[in-house]
Amino acid sequence: MNGRRHGQELVRVYVRTGGRVRPSRELGLVTLVIAANAPLQGLDVEARRIAGLCRSQRSLSIGEIAAHLNLPPSAVKILVSALIDSGHLTVPPAPQQGDAPDIDLVREVLNGLRALRA
Amino acid sequence: MSNDSGPAQISYLPPTVNRSAKILIAGHFGVGKTTLVGSISEIEPLRTEEPITQASTAVDDLTQLPQKDETTVALDFGRLTLNERLVLYLFGTPGQRRFWPLWDDLAHGALGALVLVDTRRLDESDAVLAFMEERDLPYAVAVNEFTGARRFPAHEIRQALDLAPHTPLLLCDARARDACLDALITLVHYLAHRLEIRP
Ligand SMILES: Nc1nc2c(ncn2[C@@H]2O[C@H](COP(=O)(O)OP(=O)(O)OP(=O)(O)O)[C@@H](O)[C@H]2O)c(=O)[nH]1
């Protein structure tokens, strides 16, 4: 990646998020988001790119959004957070797990991996 | 992405998938992390890049915006959809030591780590294992057997790495999908067992 171009992109992101440099909610690299079908008019360039990439019947993780749009994950977290606040994106209605891995999740991962190996 | 192959195909998850989990693929520089992620991911592995000062300062200071020629740290990751509602992401941790500050963010919320080691450079794995232990991140160790590397009996590797008796140790070829899946299964089996005995 070209470092200089990347740096400018990032500066734009910070300017466009109004100097807000912390996401308003706790989002991780693997947090899933889906589009909420709100009109994209009025959104800034990067926010529009993110909202445009997301789909209403499909989910993508924050990490995937960052990779596909060539944006730093930290910037994507800030922008996605704002897009959730503005009603453009939602997190799928589900038990998103907390910080501590729970046994049911771990067992489900184990069963899923075993099924792939079979 | 600015790689030569152009933008990766976007592969969306079905709407039923509403849960995600994360496992780290860790290890020192050049041990085979990217290879392993590529061997088992269902999508072409993806890459994100984060400016390093920003990653290490948690983005709370506008005066620390990236300099012109700043280093970025690349993370590569892959994906496995495990059932109609659950997806697993595998993140290769950056091998170079100066990028380790980024691991903290990566480790947050991870189920555990698969630590790859190379028997020709076992001493380099010490710091990686120490990192996991300091953060209480449970791990299994997979020996990535490189062609030409001397083979050692498991107990010697255990001793050299000072592994706890309960820490799983296995052999793995990072290029072989089934071997990598087996390594992950061993890790997650261990994780489940830990939670069962110590909920
Ligand atoms: N013979 C052999 N070669 C391997 C194996 N795994 C990886 N390699 C080779 O070792 C080199 C390094 O592998 P990578 O997967 O890039 O290692 P990495 O841990 O991602 O490296 P960094 O991200 O730079 O820390 C590559 O040339 C691989 O082709 C293996 O199991 N056997």
Ligand SMILES: [Mg+2]
């Ligand atoms: Mg790598």
